[in-house]
Amino acid sequence: MPSRSIPSSEQTLHLPAGNETPPSPSPLAHHHRLSSRQLLPPLATATTTTVAFSFLLIFAACFRKLTQKRTVPSDSKPPHRFPHSALRRATNNFSPALRLGQGGFGSVFRGTLPDGQLVAVKLMDSGSLQGEREFQNELFFASKLESPYAVTAMGFSADRKRRAMLLVYELMPNGNLQDALLHRKCPELFEWKQRFSVAVDVARGLEYLHSLDPPVIHGDVKPSNVLLDQFFSARIADFGLAWSKKAAEEEGNQEKRNGELEMKKVELEAEDCGSVMEAESVTTAGFEEFGLGVDQSPESVFRVPVSLTSPETTGGVSLSPETVGVPVSPPTEVIVNIDKVSVASGKEAASKSGKDWWWKQAAGAAAPVKDYVMEWIGTEIKRETPSSEWISSSTPSTSNQPITKTSKKKKERKRLDWWVSLDEEKEKKILKKERKRAPREWWKEEYCEELEKKKRKQKKKEREMGIVKGNSAEDWWPAAGDGEESYTGGKKKRKKNSSHDWFSGELFRGRFNSHDSLSGDIAIPKSGGVSSTPSMRGTVCYVAPEYGGGGDLSEKSDVYSFGVLLLVVMAGRRPLQVTNSPMSEFQRANLIHWARNLARAGKLIDLVDGSIRGLDREQATLCVTVALLCLQKSPAARPSMKEVVGMLSGGVEVPALPIEFSPSPPSRVRFKSKQRKKGSLNTDKPL
Numbered sequence: 237m238p239s240r241s242i243p244s245s246e247q248t249l250h251l252p253a254g255n256e257t258p259p260s261p262s263p264l265a266h267h268h269r270l271s272s273r274q275l276l277p278p279l280a281t282a283t284t285t286t287v288a289f290s291f292l293l294i295f296a297a298c299f300r301k302l303t304q305k306r307t308v309p310s311d312s313k314p315p316h317r318f319p320h321s322a323l324r325r326a327t328n329n330f331s332p333a334l335r336l337g338q339g340g341f342g343s344v345f346r347g348t349l350p351d352g353q354l355v356a357v358k359l360m361d362s363g364s365l366q367g368e369r370e371f372q373n374e375l376f377f378a379s380k381l382e383s384p385y386a387v388t389a390m391g392f393s394a395d396r397k398r399r400a401m402l403l404v405y406e407l408m409p410n411g412n413l414q415d416a417l418l419h420r421k422c423p424e425l426f427e428w429k430q431r432f433s434v435a436v437d438v439a440r441g442l443e444y445l446h447s448l449d450p451p452v453i454h455g456d457v458k459p460s461n462v463l464l465d466q467f468f469s470a471r472i473a474d475f476g477l478a479w480s481k482k483a484a485e486e487e488g489n490q491e492k493r494n495g496e497l498e499m500k501k502v503e504l505e506a507e508d509c510g511s512v513m514e515a516e517s518v519t520t521a522g523f524e525e526f527g528l529g530v531d532q533s534p535e536s537v538f539r540v541p542v543s544l545t546s547p548e549t550t551g552g553v554s555l556s557p558e559t560v561g562v563p564v565s566p567p568t569e570v571i572v573n574i575d576k577v578s579v580a581s582g583k584e585a586a587s588k589s590g591k592d593w594w595w596k597q598a599a600g601a602a603a604p605v606k607d608y609v610m611e612w613i614g615t616e617i618k619r620e621t622p623s624s625e626w627i628s629s630s631t632p633s634t635s636n637q638p639i640t641k642t643s644k645k646k647k648e649r650k651r652l653d654w655w656v657s658l659d660e661e662k663e664k665k666i667l668k669k670e671r672k673r674a675p676r677e678w679w680k681e682e683y684c685e686e687l688e689k690k691k692r693k694q695k696k697k698e699r700e701m702g703i704v705k706g707n708s709a710e711d712w713w714p715a716a717g718d719g720e721e722s723y724t725g726g727k728k729k730r731k732k733n734s735s736h737d738w739f740s741g742e743l744f745r746g747r748f749n750s751h752d753s754l755s756g757d758i759a760i761p762k763s764g765g766v767s768s769t770p771s772m773r774g775t776v777c778y779v780a781p782e783y784g785g786g787g788d789l790s791e792k793s794d795v796y797s798f799g800v801l802l803l804v805v806m807a808g809r810r811p812l813q814v815t816n817s818p819m820s821e822f823q824r825a826n827l828i829h830w831a832r833n834l835a836r837a838g839k840l841i842d843l844v845d846g847s848i849r850g851l852d853r854e855q856a857t858l859c860v861t862v863a864l865l866c867l868q869k870s871p872a873a874r875p876s877m878k879e880v881v882g883m884l885s886g887g888v889e890v891p892a893l894p895i896e897f898s899p900s901p902p903s904r905v906r907f908k909s910k911q912r913k914k915g916s917l918n919t920d921k922p923l
């Protein structure tokens with residue numbers, strides 16, 4: 237009762253004189269009778285209580301939100317969040333003088349923290365979905381991995397306003413293995429002991445990753461992803477493409493349940509050539525869900541500029557512009573309106589935990605053509621790249637022609653039209669065409685496109701001049717007599733364009749893909765001249781054949797990549813390398829082919845780098861043998877990394893070399909087609 241709360245003496249004081257009427261039981265009436273002076277204390281108390289309560293509520297809500305973000309899995313240690321300004325100071329405002337290298341998604345700078353610690357700061361290109369995925373992946377694994385054989389991010393900085401994403405790593409003073417070995421920056425690696433120890437370190441690093449529960453598959457094992465510390469101990473870096481096997485398996489099951497991926501609806505609203513598409517039901521999650529405290533709106537992931545310029549081979553179907561007739565063009569900012577997207581693997585997948593969203597890359601392997609287009613949209617994002625840069629870097633054949641605004645628009649229009657009109661029938665046609673392609677052509681596209689183009693040009697020229705030569709599908713590889721000549725011609729051009737690394741067997745990732753490297757118009761140097769492809773896991777030449785064939789990825793895919801790396805470390809050269817020397821060099825151009833031939837001839841030691849000092853021939857032969865075991869086409873036949881470490885360290889007996897060391901590209905698609913024609917049921921065996 238309100239009257240009870242007010243002292244009776246006070247009530248009496250407020251009663252008007254001579255008023256016989258008993259005080260009203262109504263609280264309101266009673267209240268009116270109270271003087272403002274008397275009312276003030278309880279009112280103030282009530283207000284204070286309400287305000288305090290509101291504050292408490294707000295505080296509790298904020299606290300909940302903050303703690304939610306920072307909650308990390310119990311078995312994880314959260315990466316440290318650095319203030320952006322601190323990293324700016326540490327790197328002298330990202331001074332070019334402190335730049336250590338350039339990756340597919342950003343530059344890496346040397347920095348010194350206030351406590352004197354030396355760090356490597358990776359400034360990620362924002363606006364790239366793939367870049368953001370890698371950023372998140374790196375941080376996820378940073379909290380999961382702890383090994384002397386792995387370099388994981390120790391911290392990060394993410395500035396939502398500036399959209400700056402920075403990753404901080406412990407500095408590896410001797411850089412990457414690619415530069416150290418192939419660019420001969422570290423003479424120490426020409427000592428056999430050091431070289432062998434690098435190989436064993438990498439093997440141990442992979443063994444560690446595969447021994448985790450669930451096993452972690454690195455997915456991009458190559459020399460530029462191996463860093464050397466001050467003692468030249470090797471450590472595996474770059475977990476941007478790494479993935480957890482369990483997550484991938486779950487994803488695989490999900491895919492099976494869902495049946496073949498299908499894009500139900502793709503609506504494009506083209507606004508002139510700006511072509512704006514709207515995203516409606518794509519659900520993803522940023523990695524706030526990992527509790528890493530970085531704000532990232534879903535829009536930041538899906539509102540992206542797109543360029544469909546990359547002819548990446550995704551899941552065995554290569555969609556080069558030539559193959560599907562996609563005109564190359566500058567990027568367009570688009571918002572995608574999708575009901576089901578391969579990247580998100582449909583509604584079910586989309587509604588799954590955000591923890592898994594980037595694992596979706598794995599699903600692309602068996603997806604139909606449209607999904608590859610979506611993969612492109614998800615991966616070939618170059619928001620900040622000026623159009624001009626894109627034009628020059630993505631159109632090697634026309635790069636020296638002036639590109640007008642209208643032609644640019646036309647191309648863009650064409651590309652979008654093509655994309656919109658890609659109905660099932662066309663999709664089937666493209667797949668049919670793909671199936672017909674000889675496996676050799678896979679190599680042609682991936683490695684020798686430029687060479688092939690030049691050969692064609694040369695042949696055309698010769699034909700015009702009346703000199704007719706054979707035009708076999710196989711003659712992309714220089715044949716006796718004319719190979720050297722045409723290659724020399726190609727090399728001259730490459731030199732002129734200073735794009736030497738296209739033949740390194742590795743393609744540029746992200747901004748600079750294979751075509752960019754072929755064009756010779758790239759201004760930004762990339763450390764080691766290496767790269768990987770954005771829409772597929774791994775790097776061409778290092779990637780396991782089962783990936784291209786749409787097979788299952790497993791630890792054995794890393795084993796295959798390790799096999800290539802081991803050969804590279806032994807030979808001290810790239811997996812594909814053609815020099816302007818005699819014909820015998822061509823036989824050695826493909827390191828894996830060469831190793832296979834040497835194995836047959838019983839001369840494995842010939843593959844080993846002649847400039848190594850203090851060579852232990854027995855150990856070197858063992859290394860090449862182990863590499864070949866890792867390079868077997870059948871994943872099941874390859875040893876595990878544990879066995880590899882055992883073999884390298886002498887604890888496990890090395891089995892006899894198998895007959896098959898085929899580095900052949902995936903031929904599953906073609907085989908299927910052949911079998912279908914013949915009416916055979918056996919479609920799984922490769923050729």
Ligand SMILES: Nc1ncnc2c1ncn2[C@@H]1O[C@H](COP(=O)(O)OP(=O)(O)OP(=O)(O)O)[C@@H](O)[C@H]1O
Binds near residue numbers: 356411764
């Ligand atoms: N922790 C580090 N210490 C020293 N140098 C580093 C470190 N991290 C990266 N670098 C240098 O920066 C380069 C670029 O690294 P980044 O991981 O961005 O790209 P990458 O692995 O070379 O290429 P990609 O993105 O195609 O895998 C490395 O090759 C290496 O030379």
